[in-house]
Amino acid sequence: MKYLLTISLLILSIQHATAQPWQKFSVTEEGDTLNRIDTQGLRQGPWLIRVEPLRLEPGYEEEGDFTDGKKQGLWKRYTLQGDMIAVERFKEGFKDGRQTYFTRIGEPLREENWKYVDPKNPYDTIDVPDLDNPMLTKSMIIKLESAEVRHGEWKYFDPTTGRVMKTEQYISGQKLGAPGSLQAARNDQGEKKDAPKAVQKPKAVEEWEKNNKGKKKVTVRDGRTGG
Numbered sequence: 001m002k003y004l005l006t007i008s009l010l011i012l013s014i015q016h017a018t019a020q021p022w023q024k025f026s027v028t029e030e031g032d033t034l035n036r037i038d039t040q041g042l043r044q045g046p047w048l049i050r051v052e053p054l055r056l057e058p059g060y061e062e063e064g065d066f067t068d069g070k071k072q073g074l075w076k077r078y079t080l081q082g083d084m085i086a087v088e089r090f091k092e093g094f095k096d097g098r099q100t101y102f103t104r105i106g107e108p109l110r111e112e113n114w115k116y117v118d119p120k121n122p123y124d125t126i127d128v129p130d131l132d133n134p135m136l137t138k139s140m141i142i143k144l145e146s147a148e149v150r151h152g153e154w155k156y157f158d159p160t161t162g163r164v165m166k167t168e169q170y171i172s173g174q175k176l177g178a179p180g181s182l183q184a185a186r187n188d189q190g191e192k193k194d195a196p197k198a199v200q201k202p203k204a205v206e207e208w209e210k211n212n213k214g215k216k217k218v219t220v221r222d223g224r225t226g227g
Contacts, residue, residue, distance in 0.1 A: 042069035053080070058104075060085065069093075079104055091116040094148035107159045113152030115172070117144045124172045142172060149173035 022044075024037040036044045043066035053059035064075030070093030077086035083106055089097040096116035101109045117124065122144045127137040150170035158165045169176040 042066075044068070050080075062086075064088075064090070092147075096148065098152075103159045108157040108162055109159055110157065111153075111155040113150070113154065113170070114148050115151035117147050117149060119147045122147075126172055144173060146173070150175070 021038060022033070022036045023039055023041065024035070025033045026035045026048075027033055033045070035047050038044050046063070046065055048061065048063045050061045051059050059080050060077050061080060062075055062077040065072050071090035072092070073090065075086075075088045075090060076084060077088070078084050083102075083104060085102050085104060087100045088095065089099065091097075094116050095112075095114035097114065099112040099114060101111075103109050123141055124144055125139050125141050127139055150173055152170060154168040154170065155164050156166040157163065
């Protein structure tokens with residue numbers, strides 16, 4: 001009898017553990033569970049997060065999924081009045097892909113593009129034009145300093161008209177055309193390569209310039225006729 005009671009308690013314990021895999025969670029009116037925290041203390045599944053206004057910050061709500069405590073996939077952010085102000089995409093907790101932001105009245109504000117980089121392998125291979133032959137490209141390996149880098153086109157909108165005010169292009173975190181960027185370095189090298197070489201002055205001319213430096217302008221006869 002004691003043996004059977006022990007077995008029964010063990011079965012009940014296993015069933016209870018299987019039915020309750022969360023340390024903490026919320027239940028919606030429809031009976032769905034939200035804001036789950038597993039036995040390891042990690043956020044899992046769908047979450048609805050509310051941030052109350054603080055000082056001059058208006059506050060917001062955001063919804064999306066967590067996987068092992070990290071944001072994953074599509075996330076949306078709203079004002080506390082329910083107006084959408086952001087659509088973001090994540091991979092392993094970092095931005096990845098197109099991110100779109102709106103004003104508090106729904107007008108487009110900014111569009112960003114990001115790329116997720118595996119922290120265990122923070123290197124990327126990009127193609128750059130060959131300076132010797134612009135029709136060809138060379139592969140170049142660069143080290144990325146962050147797990148999320150700007151990559152692709154960024155757009156900035158006029159919130160009153162919706163028109164694009166400015167665009168920027170990024171490749172693996174480097175802004176094209178910016179000082180110090182790969183493109184700027186290539187342009188500088190190209191300019192140096194194409195710049196005309198200085199013509200070497202004859203030694204006699206250099207001697208004459210040296211002897212007459214700082215003197216009043218003089219007329220030099222060069223053998224040509226005429227006034």
